[in-house]
Amino acid sequence: MQHKYYIERLQGMLGNKRLEHSLAVSATAVGLAELYGADRRQAEMAGLLHDCARELSDVELLAMARENHVPVVEVEELKPVLLHAPVGALLARRQFGVLDQAVLQSINLHTLGDAAMTLLDKIVFLADKTEPGRNYPGVDKLRQLATQNLDQALLYCFDNAILLAVRRGELIHPRIVQARNGINIFNRRQEILNLSRIT
Known part of the structure; x- marks a missing residue:
């Protein structure tokens, strides 16, 4: 990976705090990739x-999304910061x-997740939420879960995001709900499959 080149480019795009966060997420x-056998690079x-x-x-963000035919739902029109993930994937391809x-997919999904996430998608999503600079209620438990079971960590993360949005009276992006259901459905199918093998 052209690590030095990427960092030099990012220095012109991000403030120091965001760059430190990005380096911490990368590490x-x-x-997590080494722990779960994913591609380190x-x-x-x-x-x-x-x-x-x-x-x-x-x-x-809105302009780039529309110019590049990125689907924009109403929640994103009202809260465009959510588009930084798909737009980030575009920039990663074009500028880096x-x-x-x-x-590119894992960058695209790192904010809201998806109903069918790959191992890499899950790792990047959770790395963003658990890097050492993160400090919010429940982060220590999430860090622990992330080293034990990625799906359980994702469910915990999605549940907390949904509950927090409800408490604050905020909009809930439908993809978070779909992502949570996708993990739950997969786990329940695996449980049924395992039970059928035993019996």
Whole structure:
């Protein structure tokens, strides 16, 4: 990976705090990749570039999404910061030359998740939420879960995000609900499959 080149480019796009976060996410993603047998290089690259569009304005995010035919739902029109993930995938390809579709997808999904996430998607998503600089209620439990069971960690993360949005009276993006249901459905099917094998 062209680590030095990426960092130099990011320095012109992100503030110091966001760059530190990106470096920490990259390192956390590498640790999880090694733990779960994922591709270390992909995790490092996706973690480093995941927030490359995070400091674009709402107007810029909406414009880039529309110009590039990125589907924009009503929740995103009202809260355009949610578009920094798919727009970030666009920038990773165009400005950083990333052609690895698995890396681009994990950048695209790192904010809201998806009903069918790959191992790399899960790792980058959780690395973003658990890197050492994160400090919010429940983060220590989430860090522990992330080293034990990725799906359980994702469910915990989705549940907390949904509950927090309800408490605050905020909009809930439908993809978070779909992502949570996708994990639950997969786990329940696995449980049924395992029971059928035993009996």
